[in-house]
Amino acid sequence: MAQHTTEVVRAGLARRYRREWRFRAYGLTAISLALIMLLTLFTSIFSQGLSAFWTTELELDVTLYPQDIDPEGTRDPQTLSNANYRKLIFQAVYDLFPDVTSRTDRRALQALVSDGATYRAREMVMEDPSLIGQRVKIQIPIAADFDMLAKGKISRDAHESTRRLSDQQIEWFDRLEKRGLVHTVFNTTLFTASDSRQPELAGIWGAVVGSIYTLIVTLGLSFPIGVAAAVYLEEYAPRNWFTDLIEVNINNLAAVPSIVFGLLGLAVLLNVFGLPRSAPVVGGLVLCLMTLPTIIIAGRAALKSVPPSIREAALGIGASKMQMIFHHVLPLSMPGMLTGTIIGMAHALGETAPLLMIGMVAFVADVPSSPLAPATVLPVQIYLWADSPERAFVERTSAAIIVLLAFLIIMNSGAVILRKKFEKKW
The missing domain is CATH 1.20.5 (Single alpha-helices involved in coiled-coils or other helix-helix interfaces)
Structure with missing residues (x-):
């Protein structure tokens, strides 16, 4: 057995x-x-x-003819700014290919040069008008299709009808490479420019500034309101059906799809209060509503983690309830609150759906000057570029995602560091 x-x-x-x-x-x-x-x-x-962090540029010898830039010799900034630099750039390109004489071929040759070349020449002359009349070397950006060719993302073996560059244009580009006039440089435009219809001129700086303004508004509203709500619900609110209802609604709001907050912002902030469409202040208000439940829940959890003995000791030595909360409980719970806030901000940084509803999906070519100016944010910029048909926007979309991931990693790392540094264990 x-x-x-x-x-x-x-x-x-x-x-x-x-x-x-x-x-x-x-x-x-x-x-x-x-x-x-x-x-x-x-x-x-x-x-x-x-590959988007590098770009291809062409070195040109450009003659800055006075009759085309400043025919009267006044050096007036308005005259210098309005000069026909495009003509000078094209003439420098024609000089590299004296055998190209027909109008059709010259038009195909012009496609090699980006519109950014005009801006580059204008900036050089505006900074130093003494260059007028001289022959200067200028590194100009080339068109996005040729940049893709230089990076090997356009197949040379494909049939001519299946690519945007003709065999003749590829042959011209190869001649420039053999002469050492094509250079690969770090793509500073990606980090200093705003959005553009031309991929080689498009950058993320406008979207980054818009994201910063939006997060400032979000943090400035959600953190004090969230902390105040957490303190009231945890330390002052009586335990009855009304506070239970508030707690249930806060927990439910944390699970509401973010696009619902966008619809709320569209219906109330834009249609009722008439706030400016596509402005960071509106985006910040919408994201504030979205992150408040997260901050309140994290704040209450941080307040609960403070041992009751801290409260009892403070009251025992004669501190009022407010002194006990603000001098003892709140400082000890602040690391947890900051961690929850940073996680909420990281969540807000990656949101797109609610901002689409309030018009931040619009094409904005200028860097926003204030929270009230039209702007977009980095996730929406990624969405816009991903929807663009140009091949060069594919790499810029991925580059913007890399930058966004870097921001998110930094913010989440900050939350972990704050918790490790200031966390108290009893």
């Missing part, structure tokens, strides 16, 4: 061990699949986006 019982126990243990092994195998498989998918996603983004 004892031997039979032992066999039953051993058989049961063997089954339990097999089940445990299978459970662990399922968990490891799930984690491995998630890591593989994440690695695949990052590999795809970085493989497409890293």
Whole structure:
């Protein structure tokens, strides 16, 4: 009988061990699949986006003819700004190919030059008018299609009808490369310019400034309101059906889809209060409503983590309830509150849907000068570029995603550092 019982126990243990092994195998498989998918996603983004941090430029010898720039010799800034620099740039390109004489071929040759070349020449003359009348070297950006060709993203072996560059244009570009006039440089335009219809001139700086303004408004409203609400609900509010209803609604709001807050902003902030469309202040108000539940829940959890003995000791030495809260409880719970706030801000930074509803999807070519100026944000900029048909916008979309991921990693790392540095353990 004892031997039979032992066999039953051993058989049961063997089954339990097999089940445990299978459970662990399922968990490891799930984690491995998630890591593989994440690695695949990052590999795809970085493989497409890293090339956007470099761009191709053409070195030209441009003669700044006085009769085309400043015929009267007044050096008036308005005259210098309105001069026909495009003509001078094209003439420099024609000089490189004296055999190209027909109008059709010259028009095809003009496609090599980006409109940014005009701005580059204008800036040079405006900064130093003494260059007028001289022959100067200027590095100008080339058109996006030629940039893609230089990066190997346009196949030379494909049939001419299937690509945007003709065989003749590719041959001209190869001649320029052999002469050492084509250079690969760091793409500063990506970080200093705003959006543009031309990929080689498009940058993320306008969207970054718009995101900063939006997050400032969001943080300036959501943090004090969220902390005040958490303190009231945890320290002052009576325990009755009304406060229970508030708590349930706060928890429910944390799970509401973000686009609902966008609809609320469209219906109330824009249509009722008449706030400016596509402005960071409106985006900040909408994101504030979205992040408030997260900050309140994190704030209450941080307040609950403070031991009751801290409260009792403060009251025991004669402190009022307000002094106990603001001098003892709140400072000790602030690391947890800051962590929740930073996580909420990181969530807000990556949001797109609510901002689309309030018009921040509009094309904005200028860097916003204030929270009331028309602007877009980085996630919406990524959305706009991903919808663009030009091939060069694909790499810029991935590059913008890399920058956004960098911001999110920095913000989440900041939350972890704050918690590790200021966390108190009792």
